[in-house]
Amino acid sequence: GQNIDQPTEMTATEGAIVQINCTYQTSGFNGLFWYQQHAGEAPTFLSYNVLDGLEEKGRFSSFLSRSKGYSYLLLKELQMKDSASYLCAVRSGTDSWGKLQFGAGTQVVVTP
Amino acid sequence: SQTIHQWPATLVQPVGSPLSLECTVEGTSNPNLYWYRQAAGRGLQLLFYSVGIGQISSEVPQNLSASRPQDRQFILSSKKLLLSDSGFYLCAWNFGTEAFFGQGTRLTVV
Numbered sequence: 001g002q003n004i005d006q007p008t009e010m011t012a013t014e015g016a017i018v019q020i021n022c023t024y025q026t027s028g029f030n031g032l033f034w035y036q037q038h039a040g041e042a043p044t045f046l047s048y049n050v051l052d053g054l055e056e057k058g059r060f061s062s063f064l065s066r067s068k069g070y071s072y073l074l075l076k077e078l079q080m081k082d083s084a085s086y087l088c089a090v091r092s093g094t095d096s097w098g099k100l101q102f103g104a105g106t107q108v109v110v111t112p
Numbered sequence: 113s114q115t116i117h118q119w120p121a122t123l124v125q126p127v128g129s130p131l132s133l134e135c136t137v138e139g140t141s142n143p144n145l146y147w148y149r150q151a152a153g154r155g156l157q158l159l160f161y162s163v164g165i166g167q168i169s170s171e172v173p174q175n176l177s178a179s180r181p182q183d184r185q186f187i188l189s190s191k192k193l194l195l196s197d198s199g200f201y202l203c204a205w206n207f208g209t210e211a212f213f214g215q216g217t218r219l220t221v222v
Contacts (some may be wrong), residue, residue, distance in 0.1 A: 033211060042202055042213040043156070087156065089211075099169075100204070100211055101144065104155030 004103035006088050010014045011109045012078055014032055020073045020106045022085030034062050034073045037105065046057040047073070075108070114139035118214030127220055131176075131190040133217050135195045135203030138184065140170040145186040147178055150200040162184045162186060 003025045008069040012018040024032070035043035049055055049064035049071060061074040075082055085105040093099055118135045125131060137143050147159045158171045160178035167180050173193050179187045186203060198221045203214040 040218075043214045045210060073161065089156075091206075091211075099144075099158065099161050099171075100206065101147070101158060102156035112205060 003087055004090055004101060006086075006103040006106045007101050008104070009107040009109065011111060013017075014078055014080060014110050016078050018075045018108060019110060020075070020088075020108070022071045023072070024069050024088070024090045024103075026090050026092050026101075028065060029090045030073050030093055031091040032062075032064055033091065033100065034071075035058075035087040035102075036054065037085045037087055039076060039084075046056070046086075048109060078110050080110050080112070083108060114205075114212065116146070116203060116205055116214045117160070118217060120217055121215060122218045123220070125193050127195055127221055128192045130191050131188070131197070132203055133188040133203075133219075135186045135188075135214055136184055137205050140184070141181060145180065146157055146204040146206075147186065147188045148202045148204060150202065152199070156202065160188070178206065187206075194219050197221050 006022045021097050033048050034046040037043040046060055047055055047062035049062050052064055052066055054061055054063045060078045064071045070073055073086055084105050086104045088103040089100045091100050127148055144163050146161045148156045149159055150156050160168055160170055162168050162180045165183055170205045174181055176190050197217055201217045204211055
């Protein structure tokens with residue numbers, strides 16, 4: 001089985017930086033995803049890490065440490081539209097298809 | 113480009129009625145397909161996944177079933193809905209490094 005833990009809620013001001021941590025326990029790790037989900041909408045893909053290190057994509061960066069079972073999503077220059085739930089998901093399985101298991105999500109509230 | 117279609121968008125059904133939600137994928141072949149449920153204020157729970165036609169794996173015991181009659185079609189069903197089946201149902205597919213979701217079906221069982 002898998003345990004995926006992330007904080008329930010974080011609050012930050014517009015223009016600031018927020019780091020959302022995710023820890024996981026899994027067998028057959030095969031990648032970690034971050035998704036953004038606005039209320040009432042489907043999740044949208046943000047990033048994917050399978051090797052250790054930092055992946056940067058515009059204002060969003062994601063980091064992975066496989067030995068520690070740890071990832072974080074870094075949101076820079078926060079904007080009001082970044083208020084959403086951020087989901088950490090782990091893929092397991094030795095095949096490329098793998099199945100995705102999600103954490104409960106971190107609700108980020110951006111204040112003016 | 114690949115797209116994923118899921119319908120209906122919203123559904124209100126009485127307790128004890130049947131359910132059929134359909135998901136289709138375009139622009140790819142042999143996708144891995146998933147059904148997730150998200151209860152209000154909760155995370156995504158994996159219900160079923162399928163790696164090919166007729167191949168279904170169930171993640172949690174429940175009142176629901178899934179079928180994959182064609183390569184790019186994935187169906188979620190129930191013979192008799194329960195109140196606890198209410199939630200936001202999402203179909204997803206992944207191949208390689210990315211995974212994508214349909215727009216979801218909000219099911220309310222009354």
